[in-house]
Amino acid sequence: MSPLILDIKGNSLDDGPGIRSVIFLKGCPLSCAWCHNPESKNSGVEISFDPELCVGCGTCMDTCTEKALSRETPFFINREKCTLCFDCVRACPSTALEQVGKEMDIDTIVQSVTRDKPFFDASGGGVTFSGGEPTLFTEFLGRAAQAFKEKGVQVLVETCGLFDGRRFDTLVYPHVDLIYFDIKLMDSQAHKKYCGRSNTTILDNFRTLFRRYREGGVKVLPRTPLIPGITDTRDNISAIIDFYKQEKVGETRLLPYHPLWRDKIKKLGISRPAEKDMETDQWMAKETLAACEKEFARAGILTQGTA
Ligand code: SF4
Numbered sequence: 373m374s375p376l377i378l379d380i381k382g383n384s385l386d387d388g389p390g391i392r393s394v395i396f397l398k399g400c401p402l403s404c405a406w407c408h409n410p411e412s413k414n415s416g417v418e419i420s421f422d423p424e425l426c427v428g429c430g431t432c433m434d435t436c437t438e439k440a441l442s443r444e445t446p447f448f449i450n451r452e453k454c455t456l457c458f459d460c461v462r463a464c465p466s467t468a469l470e471q472v473g474k475e476m477d478i479d480t481i482v483q484s485v486t487r488d489k490p491f492f493d494a495s496g497g498g499v500t501f502s503g504g505e506p507t508l509f510t511e512f513l514g515r516a517a518q519a520f521k522e523k524g525v526q527v528l529v530e531t532c533g534l535f536d537g538r539r540f541d542t543l544v545y546p547h548v549d550l551i552y553f554d555i556k557l558m559d560s561q562a563h564k565k566y567c568g569r570s571n572t573t574i575l576d577n578f579r580t581l582f583r584r585y586r587e588g589g590v591k592v593l594p595r596t597p598l599i600p601g602i603t604d605t606r607d608n609i610s611a612i613i614d615f616y617k618q619e620k621v622g623e624t625r626l627l628p629y630h631p632l633w634r635d636k637i638k639k640l641g642i643s644r645p646a647e648k649d650m651e652t653d654q655w656m657a658k659e660t661l662a663a664c665e666k667e668f669a670r671a672g673i674l675t676q677g678t679a
């Protein structure tokens with residue numbers, strides 16, 4: 373199965389060491405209530421509307437033969453009528469309407485990204501596969517990672533950890549240099565409630581990959597998104613620390629909550645998911661992040677570094 377590409381972001385300093393190009397694949401097996409990239413959850417193509425960019429010219433409404441666009445419709449697009457022909461996107465002069473998800477073959481991706489190889493080499497950077505969940509497309513991911521390795525580009529995979537371990541080992545693992553592995557909630561029921569699936573396979577995959585790393589394999593760096601009242605609770609942080617002690621994890625990263633996903637879901641015409649559990653519109657306070665970092669530091673686990 374080939375994924376749709378959501379975006380390829382160049383010159384990124386956020387998704388791994390050095391300067392990187394980040395390839396966002398569309399589709400995820402989880403459904404986290406706080407997902408920072410809601411446009412990447414659904415593996416199919418979508419249409420988005422950004423009212424901030426709209427100049428009100430009306431060209432799109434004249435173009436749409438399905439009469440799917442109206443100022444009276446919440447989020448502007450009637451998605452039951454829309455056939456995703458994207459005529460309106462092509463007609464819009466301001467990019468207020470956009471196609472979300474595009475087909476791209478591996479050769480085209482590799483060719484466009486490796487133009488930045490001099491910057492990767494000078495900075496210790498490379499390419500990062502993100503999502504969505506890139507391992508949802510194991511075969512594509514493996515072939516793309518291999519193609520980058522053959523060009524001498526360092527490959528990092530960001531994963532939620534929910535994948536078929538055997539297929540990952542065979543198709544992807546030989547072609548990656550670094551794995552960023554999300555550990556969100558230790559309680560399986562809570563994981564199911566907030567992320568849609570239990571964490572059993574995720575924790576098993578983590579144990580396997582991390583033990584292999586300790587024996588000289590590919591580096592695995594666990595990361596935890598800190599979500600107010602959900603993953604940043606004292607109980608969850610303590611449980612993660614206990615798990616890391618058992619697995620001899622000495623380094624992690626904490627990703628502070630931000631509310632930017634709220635604007636993104638409006639552009640996609642999605643009502644707020646799990647609203648009762650996600651009431652904060654605020655960026656995470658520095659003090660909250662510092663308090664969580666302190667807990668890990670007390671246990672001898674680093675939360676900052678270059679990897
Ligand atoms: S994608 Fe096509 S059907 Fe959908 S709103 Fe635009 S023009 Fe209409």
Ligand code: SF4
Nearest residue numbers: 426427429430432464
């Ligand atoms: S064509 Fe674009 S700018 Fe014009 S009304 Fe439609 S969305 Fe707005």
